[in-house]
Amino acid sequence: MTREQRIAYVCILPSVVLVTAVIFYPVIKTFINAFYALDLYGNMEHFAGFENFRRLFKEDIFIRVLLNTLFWTFGMVAVTILISLILALVLNLRFCGRKFSRAVLLLPWAASLMISALLWRWLFNGDYGMVNRLLRDLGLINHTVHWLSTPKLAFPSMIFVGTIVSIPFDTITLLAGLQSIPQELYEASKVDGANKATTLTRIVLPLLKPVFFIVTTLEIIYTFNSFPIIWIMTRGEPANQTDTIITYLYKKAFLYQDFGIASALSVFIFLFLLLFSVIYARILYRE
Amino acid sequence: MNLRIEKCVDRLLIYAVVVPVVLVILFPFFVMLCTSLKAESEIFVSPPAWFPRKPVFKNYADIWRYVRLADYFKNSGIYAVGTTVLAVCVSIPAAYATARIRFRGRMVFLFLILVTQMFSPIVVIISLYKMMAVYHSLNTYRSIIVTYAAFNQAFAIWLLTGYFSTIPRDIEEAAMIDGCSRFSAVFRVLIPLARPGIVATVIFVFIWAWNEFLIVLTFISTDRLWPLTLGVYGFVGKYRVLWHYLMAVSLLTTLPVVALFLIIEKELVSGLTAGAIK
Numbered sequence: 001m002t003r004e005q006r007i008a009y010v011c012i013l014p015s016v017v018l019v020t021a022v023i024f025y026p027v028i029k030t031f032i033n034a035f036y037a038l039d040l041y042g043n044m045e046h047f048a049g050f051e052n053f054r055r056l057f058k059e060d061i062f063i064r065v066l067l068n069t070l071f072w073t074f075g076m077v078a079v080t081i082l083i084s085l086i087l088a089l090v091l092n093l094r095f096c097g098r099k100f101s102r103a104v105l106l107l108p109w110a111a112s113l114m115i116s117a118l119l120w121r122w123l124f125n126g127d128y129g130m131v132n133r134l135l136r137d138l139g140l141i142n143h144t145v146h147w148l149s150t151p152k153l154a155f156p157s158m159i160f161v162g163t164i165v166s167i168p169f170d171t172i173t174l175l176a177g178l179q180s181i182p183q184e185l186y187e188a189s190k191v192d193g194a195n196k197a198t199t200l201t202r203i204v205l206p207l208l209k210p211v212f213f214i215v216t217t218l219e220i221i222y223t224f225n226s227f228p229i230i231w232i233m234t235r236g237e238p239a240n241q242t243d244t245i246i247t248y249l250y251k252k253a254f255l256y257q258d259f260g261i262a263s264a265l266s267v268f269i270f271l272f273l274l275l276f277s278v279i280y281a282r283i284l285y286r287e
Numbered sequence: 288m289n290l291r292i293e294k295c296v297d298r299l300l301i302y303a304v305v306v307p308v309v310l311v312i313l314f315p316f317f318v319m320l321c322t323s324l325k326a327e328s329e330i331f332v333s334p335p336a337w338f339p340r341k342p343v344f345k346n347y348a349d350i351w352r353y354v355r356l357a358d359y360f361k362n363s364g365i366y367a368v369g370t371t372v373l374a375v376c377v378s379i380p381a382a383y384a385t386a387r388i389r390f391r392g393r394m395v396f397l398f399l400i401l402v403t404q405m406f407s408p409i410v411v412i413i414s415l416y417k418m419m420a421v422y423h424s425l426n427t428y429r430s431i432i433v434t435y436a437a438f439n440q441a442f443a444i445w446l447l448t449g450y451f452s453t454i455p456r457d458i459e460e461a462a463m464i465d466g467c468s469r470f471s472a473v474f475r476v477l478i479p480l481a482r483p484g485i486v487a488t489v490i491f492v493f494i495w496a497w498n499e500f501l502i503v504l505t506f507i508s509t510d511r512l513w514p515l516t517l518g519v520y521g522f523v524g525k526y527r528v529l530w531h532y533l534m535a536v537s538l539l540t541t542l543p544v545v546a547l548f549l550i551i552e553k554e555l556v557s558g559l560t561a562g563a564i565k
Binding site: 005007008009011014015018019021023026029030083087090091095101103105107108109111112113114115116119127128129132133134136164167221228232246249250254259262263269270273276280281 | 297298301302304305308309311312313314315316318319322330331332333334335337376377378380381383384385388390391393396398399400401402403404405406407409410411412413414415416417418433434436437438440444469494497498499500501505516519520522523530533534537540541544545547548549
């Protein structure tokens with residue numbers, strides 16, 4: 001081993017230790033726990049094979065929670081990415097008020113998720129919230145809507161909030177991607193007589209593809225993992241109707257202290273995330 | 288003439304997209320401000336009024352007594368500064384090694400670091416909670432700072448490696464030929480040149496730590512050690528949510544970060560492009 005190499009290993013050592021202790025070791029520990037019967041404090045009792053998983057799949061609510069998770073993740077990502085893309089394309093143009101709108105766009109990013117969630121919980125309040133007041137003033141509703149206590153409405157309401165808080169990061173990253181497209185390409189296509197639509201579909205979007213893929217994958221992962229919005233706005237209630245797999249896991253572990261099922265759920269989540277990390281890494285390294 | 292009409296239509300389309308988004312984003316902050324200035328008697332009125340009858344600025348003085356707001360600010364500061372210092376001190380050497388030295392296992396290291404970015408704290412929270420209990424670290428500053436720093440390694444190393452790679456290595460080599468040690472070449476040449484990248488990293492990590500919720504909710508139960516996020520959340524658990532106080536506290540919590548964001552908007556964008564995209 002050369003001196004160079006030794007220096008490199010010494011340099012990465014603190015980081016490796018930190019990440020191993022706080023992330024990799026607990027991940028492995030959780031995997032092992034998922035195959036053991038655990039007591040109320042999370043201590044191992046005896047090897048249980050797939051018992052925890054069997055108990056998990058037998059729960060009536062589990063399918064509901066899985067469907068919610070898919071709806072939450074893919075519904076929100078589709079809406080967010082579409083809006084962010086349009087917004088990025090527009091903000092890349094010159095117009096009066098561009099600087100102001102870009103500054104406004106940063107606001108939901110700066111406010112923490114939990115503050116945004118609390119704020120919207122107040123806004124969506126049936127009796128005292130401003131959303132109902134606004135819709136009534138605009139003549140769109142004429143009765144009180146209980147946004148968060150009606151399961152059918154609670155989920156779309158929370159997706160709406162999730163979309164608003166995710167738009168800033170996505171838009172700004174896509175905007176950065178747009179700005180890295182050389183100006184000459186636009187001019188060349190203009191000289192060649194391409195109209196705006198052709199320039200967009202043939203030049204801008206293909207060149208934006210790598211950034212677009214990365215943003216989408218990151219967004220899927222962030223959304224899937226999202227905890228504060230649901231936890232604060234509905235806590236997954238009423239009757240687990242608005243739980244995703246993430247809030248359900250947290251309840252299982254820290255409310256019901258069923259660490260066996262919680263560990264099995266962690267393994268489930270881990271596998272999903274691993275799948276996406278591999279896709280993400282492959283995209284990243286191909287570029 | 289035709290061109291003018293086209294230009295007009297373009298303008299209209301632009302504002303048709305931008306104006307609704309801006310309004311939807313500003314709406315909650317507007318309500319936040321109005322609610323924070325209402326009197327308690329105006330909070331639970333249905334339908335609610337848009338503006339306070341008479342702005343009650345006293346709310347902003349009262350909240351410091353109603354909750355331990357000063358403590359929460361202090362704790363948030365300790366968590367965020369501690370995390371930033373630890374995360375940056377650990378990630379700078381790692382990023383230096385990956386950007387400058389072709390060592391065996393470099394790709395494995397980068398891949399593992401990237402993988403950690405994908406794992407949300409939720410996957411490890413149960414085991415980590417047990418570990419912290421075993422080491423008597425629940426309800427301590429260190430449990431939070433160490434955990435936060437670990438979850439920020441991926442991002443920090445990725446961003447810094449990107450920045451270090453944009454700086455020509457000849458500059459450091461020249462300094463080393465002139466008699467600088469490797470260590471002082473890094474400290475006197477590389478780090479000053481990479482300042483924008485380091486600043487971007489510091490800010491991102493700081494804001495992440497300032498706003499984190501799940502880990503701190505799990506590890507910290509004594510309200511003496513709560514950061515602002517938990518302090519604000521604590522309002523909801525009380526018998527009756529005093530929304531005017533809650534909104535005032537939220538506004539005070541958000542303001543420093545918004546100010547920071549507006550000041551560094553440029554670095555934010557260029558930091559993202561250099562580190563995360565390339």
